[in-house]
Amino acid sequence: MQIHPVRLSPGDDLRVAVEGLLSQHASHAAFVVQGVGSLSVAQLRFAGAETPTELRGDLEILTLTGSVSPDGAHLHMSVSDAQGSVFGGHVARGCTVRTTAELLLVLLPGHRFSRELDASTGYAELQIRNAPG
Numbered sequence: 001m002q003i004h005p006v007r008l009s010p011g012d013d014l015r016v017a018v019e020g021l022l023s024q025h026a027s028h029a030a031f032v033v034q035g036v037g038s039l040s041v042a043q044l045r046f047a048g049a050e051t052p053t054e055l056r057g058d059l060e061i062l063t064l065t066g067s068v069s070p071d072g073a074h075l076h077m078s079v080s081d082a083q084g085s086v087f088g089g090h091v092a093r094g095c096t097v098r099t100t101a102e103l104l105l106v107l108l109p110g111h112r113f114s115r116e117l118d119a120s121t122g123y124a125e126l127q128i129r130n131a132p133g
Helices: 014-024
Strands: 002-008 030-045 053-069 072-080 086-091 096-107 111-118 123-130
Touching (some): 014 053, 014 096, 053 086, 053 096, 053 111
Antiparallel strands (some): 030 096
């Protein structure tokens, strides 16, 4: 296991940046175990929804976690707005960092993650394999 603290900058797309970290570290399996920071735009797909909902304004990241594979990330996040209302769901592209996002990325060099269609759920689900070597 390799632990990497990461800081994203204003204007970064949160999901795109997290997915890029995997290839930057030449890894095939990782987890974001925590994240805090702020967003100006959040794109969250709520439970059961087909498309993300866009939230705009001064948003605080309360939690951020999920798996990252070469096929993409499966991230969940909760954010609060300026009135303290909390929203959470699946992180889509288009979440824009406002001032900072601080993440703890854990690389798993002994594993290979992929996302493959699971007939029982109808979704591309995480597949975990041992890395050769």
